[in-house]
């Protein structure tokens with residue numbers, strides 16, 4: 001077994017495993033637990049007040065939430081085949097796995113992944129048929145679960161099939177570069193280089209929310225990818241209560257992301273996810289933080305601050321230059337107005 005697969009296998013998988021490793025006192029948690037021991041050691045060293053602990057150690061509050069939605073961004077509304085979500089005209093999300101390198105306690109797909117929603121059942125022939133019938137789809141976004149937890153062989157099979165139906169761009173959204181950086185090894189680099197002539201762009205969007213997540217291993221791996229591949233390296237972050245909800249922490253994060261050679265792309269306002277509502281903050285607070293952030297970092301370093309309108313209506317800018325106060329409605333890309341309940 002290669003190193004990264006060994007790291008993945010050697011993981012804490014239950015509240016009891018977590019209690020034994022961290023000395024916590026968790027009872028039954030309704031949602032899955034999963035932390036590779038190599039990353040658990042980093043969390044332990046960072047301690048209970050750290051952003052790592054707050055993001056990845058389960059909390060008893062997850063069980064007690066009545067607010068929040070099972071599918072906050074309306075994945076199922078746009079599911080066109082199993083594992084395929086077509087929400088925007090020229091791009092589609094592909095969900096090849098429910099497995100992640102760690103379980104982020106705030107995850108927007110927390111319920112769909114835990115309860116193994118039908119959406120994740122494989123039916124690749126239908127996916128390919130749908131893409132053949134919809135040549136307007138130019139980009140496939142591998143999401144999940146985490147697509148980079150798949151073997152190189154499986155990724156090769158998918159990339160080959162997408163190249164054969166004329167997909168122009170590939171994008172991976174992944175937490176793997178932060179949690180198991182050793183997965184992005186020589187073989188992975190070879191795989192990316194093998195396909196870089198078959199697609200116009202291959203993008204890796206690394207998910208990270210705090211500068212504490214950037215270890216020396218992460219920096220080394222990203223530097224190598226930058227040198228040895230044509231990957232477009234972007235980031236996405238989620239604004240999370242008590243993790244990164246102030247402009248100084250975010251400014252540190254985006255400078256740290258820039259320093260390792262990644263361009264900040266998205267800052268997501270947290271979704272209204274059942275079991276993750278203790279990370280939620282209201283839109284006025286988010287706007288105030290973003291306003292302060294604009295004063296602390298240059299324009300080229302500022303990500304798009306966006307919010308997914310519940311019900312599957314897609315992303316919309318979360319910042320409003322006309323008002324920090326929230327009116328109670330949001331406008332989607334078709335100029336339709338939607339009510340949005342700003343919970344705290």
Ligand code: SF4
Pocket residue numbers: 099100101102103104107108109110144145146175207
């Ligand atoms: S890696 Fe992504 S999909 Fe998996 S738990 Fe974290 S946020 Fe959710």
